[in-house]
Amino acid sequence: QKEVEQDPGPLSVPEGAIVSLNCTYSNSAFQYFMWYRQYSRKGPELLMYTYSSGNKEDGRFTAQVDKSSKYISLFIRDSQPSDSATYLCAMSGDRGSTLGRLYFGRGTQLTVWP
Amino acid sequence: NAGVTQTPKFQVLKTGQSMTLQCAQDMNHEYMSWYRQDPGMGLRLIHYSVGAGITDQGEVPNGYNVSRSTTEDFPLRLLSAAPSQTSVYFCASTPGGKQETQYFGPGTRLLVL
Numbered sequence: 001q002k003e004v005e006q007d008p009g010p011l012s013v014p015e016g017a018i019v020s021l022n023c024t025y026s027n028s029a030f031q032y033f034m035w036y037r038q039y040s041r042k043g044p045e046l047l048m049y050t051y052s053s054g055n056k057e058d059g060r061f062t063a064q065v066d067k068s069s070k071y072i073s074l075f076i077r078d079s080q081p082s083d084s085a086t087y088l089c090a091m092s093g094d095r096g097s098t099l100g101r102l103y104f105g106r107g108t109q110l111t112v113w114p
Numbered sequence: 115n116a117g118v119t120q121t122p123k124f125q126v127l128k129t130g131q132s133m134t135l136q137c138a139q140d141m142n143h144e145y146m147s148w149y150r151q152d153p154g155m156g157l158r159l160i161h162y163s164v165g166a167g168i169t170d171q172g173e174v175p176n177g178y179n180v181s182r183s184t185t186e187d188f189p190l191r192l193l194s195a196a197p198s199q200t201s202v203y204f205c206a207s208t209p210g211g212k213q214e215t216q217y218f219g220p221g222t223r224l225l226v227l
Contacts, residue, residue: 043218043221088157090157104156106155
């Protein structure tokens with residue numbers, strides 16, 4: 001079992017829809033939870049990060065972390081065609097094998113059509 | 115700042131050939147990492163370094179060597195390329211202790227025939 005599980009999709013939604021992307025994990029040592037966005041043939045870019053549990057909002061994007069369930073989510077409100085990309089969740093910790101390295105999910109390919 | 119740069123952008127190798135993928139960063143970041151990305155597999159860590167002179171293995175290190183003689187550079191060496199190493203390779207850097215802020219390079223596409 002991979003330490004981070006993410007449904008690869010693909011996910012296709014109309015413009016204006018609310019998008020929900022999710023990851024689950026197994027390592028309780030993870031403390032940092034990130035979402036990266038990757039456009040086709042480009043490197044990943046950090047979209048949002050959350051430390052430990054809770055919610056974080058940035059414009060149309062909201063990240064949620066539920067450590068008790070080992071479950072993280074990214075919500076995109078009022079989705080736009082420019083949001084079409086692959087979204088990767090990533091996690092790391094501050095001790096043991098989780099220190100100094102990121103563990104990635106497989107990525108979810110999202111298409112927002114006009 | 116140029117950020118994280120990678121060369122070459124694209125490379126074709128024959129089985130058994132060797133090559134070095136270059137990675138450099140100008141942000142004085144302590145941590146640097148190499149990942150490979152294959153369809154449906156996400157990003158998998160090959161090797162990483164927490165500072166000059168210190169390297170460690172990641173999830174898929176076999177067939178790859180690294181060294182870190184300076185803070186700025188972190189080259190990845192393929193000693194004897196195999197078709198299974200056909201992939202897109204990304205280098206990343208981060209300030210020490212801030213794993214949430216990894217910066218990725220544009221990637222190197224490698225095809226091994």
